Amino acid sequence: MQANIIDVTLENFQTTVIENSDKLPVLVDFWAPWCAPCKQVMPILEKLAKTHKDRFILAKVNTEEQQQLSEHFHIQSLPTFKICYQGKIVDSLEGVQTPAAFLAALEKYMPTDESENLRQKALVDIQLGNYESALAQLVEASQLNPNNFNIHLTIVKVYLAQGEISKALELAQRLPEDIQQAPEIKALLTHSKYIELAAEMPPLDTVNQQLASNSNNAEMLYALAIYQLAGNQTEQAMQSLLKLFTIQRDFNDDIARKTLLELFDSLKEVETELVNSYRRKLQNLLF
Known part of the structure; x- marks a missing residue:
């Protein structure tokens, strides 16, 4: 202890x-x-x-x-x-x-936490777009208090704002499981999953050619949705998944519905309006 x-x-x-x-x-x-x-x-x-x-x-x-x-x-x-x-x-x-x-x-009674003071200053820099300054303060804060995981979470946000997805993902995956439930982290981890899945799909040119010949090709529709998710085209991916669900509900063990539900869960706090809109569309198809 x-x-x-x-x-x-x-x-x-x-x-x-x-x-x-x-x-x-x-x-x-x-x-x-x-x-x-x-x-x-x-x-x-x-x-x-x-x-x-x-x-x-x-x-x-x-x-x-x-x-x-x-x-x-x-x-x-x-x-x-x-x-x-x-x-x-x-x-x-x-x-x-x-x-x-x-x-x-x-x-009211605890001594001042200098690491938290630095994190608060970094948050101001993030709002101003001063990402390098924010990152420097956050690194210093994490050295003062390695157990303050809010600092690491804020570093992930800086990496995301800078477009440093791989760095953000690497740090996010090292955070405790409860911290990984933060909306930004859940969305990031879900996105990384689809980047990995996209690498297993047929080439995108092939997918588009197949869909040009048959727009109801279930296998290619799913592949297209994965490419769209990997490319952060979230709404287009939801459209593709809804179409797949409409034309072949049981494709790949109900993968269209399951993927939509996963997206709704991971994005509900960062893309609230989009999630609510497509949740209603899915419910209309279900009932």
Whole structure:
């Protein structure tokens, strides 16, 4: 277990919580082994503690084993969280919370995170189109705090803005799975899949020639859609897939519908109007 995640007992409470709170805020987590919400929130807290290891201490109190502490703090429900700062309880939270809610409660007491300050400055540079300056600040920020994956996510966005798709993809694939669920990353990873698939298709000239002879050639329609996706022609690809679905629903184990649903999922937050439009068109064909 890392240094800023501590199991608290009655014996070590004074040093673990009270004395440590003179230097950093201490988030005291009152939990129990039988408590499902406690188990749900524990990984969230441990990840936050890892990301902000020099900014707060996570102190875990097993209320089944430390009933005196639980009674002293009048714990009525689990999980309950107390923030101790400079020897005093300064805030309380109850129930499952989001990472943002925990950070909002802690932020008032945590020392400044210089890596996050640099990331915020980089975001301003990105808006101004100063990508080289932004990248330099983000690299410095990542060296200060390698566990702040928001920094790496922002670097991916800079690479995308610069058209450096391969660099963006390489970094994105190294990010933790939960970070890969960010809309930009999901879209990027989906796009890379179709670039790889396009390399397995017949040459594009052949595809176009075949479709010129028979516009309902299912195999060539699918190949065309893959080439269009690889080339970021998303709407044209959706049109091709809808046409394929219309003329031969069962082609390649329902691949047209499955591909459309995958696109809808990966693009719903970055191409919302387009996704909603083609989702309705697919639903009309289904029903």
